[in-house]
Amino acid sequence: MRFGVHIPTCIEGMMYPVPFARPEDILPTAVLAEKVGFDSVWGNDHMTTQRYVQQEWPEPPNFYEPLITFTYVAARTERIKLATGIIVLPMRNMPVLAKQVATLDQLSGGRVILGVGTGAYREEYEALFPDARGAKRGEIVDEGMRALRQLFTERTASFRGRHVRFEDVECFPKPRQTPLPMYAGGNHPEVRRRAGELGQGWMPAVLSPEEIKRGVDDVQRAAAKAGRDGAAIDIAPQFACSIGRTHDEAITRFKASQLYKHLESLKKSTLKEQHGGFEQRNLIGSPAEICERIRVYQQAGVTTCSGLLFVANTVPEMQEAIELFGRDVIPNFR
Numbered sequence: 001m002r003f004g005v006h007i008p009t010c011i012e013g014m015m016y017p018v019p020f021a022r023p024e025d026i027l028p029t030a031v032l033a034e035k036v037g038f039d040s041v042w043g044n045d046h047m048t049t050q051r052y053v054q055q056e057w058p059e060p061p062n063f064y065e066p067l068i069t070f071t072y073v074a075a076r077t078e079r080i081k082l083a084t085g086i087i088v089l090p091m092r093n094m095p096v097l098a099k100q101v102a103t104l105d106q107l108s109g110g111r112v113i114l115g116v117g118t119g120a121y122r123e124e125y126e127a128l129f130p131d132a133r134g135a136k137r138g139e140i141v142d143e144g145m146r147a148l149r150q151l152f153t154e155r156t157a158s159f160r161g162r163h164v165r166f167e168d169v170e171c172f173p174k175p176r177q178t179p180l181p182m183y184a185g186g187n188h189p190e191v192r193r194r195a196g197e198l199g200q201g202w203m204p205a206v207l208s209p210e211e212i213k214r215g216v217d218d219v220q221r222a223a224a225k226a227g228r229d230g231a232a233i234d235i236a237p238q239f240a241c242s243i244g245r246t247h248d249e250a251i252t253r254f255k256a257s258q259l260y261k262h263l264e265s266l267k268k269s270t271l272k273e274q275h276g277g278f279e280q281r282n283l284i285g286s287p288a289e290i291c292e293r294i295r296v297y298q299q300a301g302v303t304t305c306s307g308l309l310f311v312a313n314t315v316p317e318m319q320e321a322i323e324l325f326g327r328d329v330i331p332n333f334r
Helices: 023-035 051-056 066-074 094-107 122-128 137-153 189-198 209-225 247-255 258-268 287-300 315-328
Strands: 002-006 040-043 081-088 112-117 157-160 165-169 182-185 201-203 238-243 283-285 304-310
Touching: 002 081, 002 315, 023 040, 023 066, 023 315, 040 066, 040 304, 066 081, 066 094, 081 182, 081 304, 094 112, 094 137, 094 165, 112 137, 112 201, 137 157, 137 182, 137 189, 182 189, 189 201, 189 209, 201 209, 201 304, 209 287, 238 247, 238 258, 238 287, 238 315, 247 258, 247 283, 283 287, 287 315, 304 315
Parallel strands: 002 040, 002 304, 040 081, 081 112, 112 182, 182 201, 238 283, 238 304
Antiparallel strands: 157 165
């Protein structure tokens, strides 16, 4: 079992309060994660403030672009993987993104994991591309993943899709990793198909073990249909994590957090098909309880707990939780 932690990139106003992290808070959080045994740090991708965030907070959140943030982190860490969870492909130009990712993979010594998806907020895409309101973002992600793979592997790449088009692009250097791992992020059935057909990993969010198991079956069926080895695909769900010295402390911390409010807001979009409480779909409790919960997820097919979002309303609280998890949880899975 591998473990990843979400560091501050584009998390203010949604998972965490405004303000939350200063630029000087980012690197110490990543260095701490590496020190206490995490395998990866994760960052998400937003370009503009969502409407509900604008209504809730008087000041706009700071969104730190994840690839640039990871370049900063890469220079001061040694082994920890640098993972996007997720890059919103409809908001990106594929040859430019391929150049950025390949450069980061080279500079970091081959530590990049590229999680991609449609993004939770269509309004954000439409703010950037107001003339493309009818576009199907899932189609853009499918084309984008195929186009990126060409750019990562072919001497001269051309792509003529409905949404993604470029001609005779030589994108060098190539990534150091072969293949550079791409993860399909999201809960929709199409994402499971995408992970099996095109990806090296599936990154859903806030699912129960039973839902994960059904999703793993879908991923493996899609992989078999595409002639790929489904067993090699990393099952890497993302969870909120409220760790406390006791169960009651963890529950109280969770329900008092901005992250709890954010998950409630996602019931209208990303999490709208889910039923039941958040305790069944996240890691909430004492270290011993969280270890037991992780074992249940392992049995369902999970191989990585990616981008854990530690419940906190300040950076020191986040760092305290990261350290407690690294000390009392991770060693049980080594």
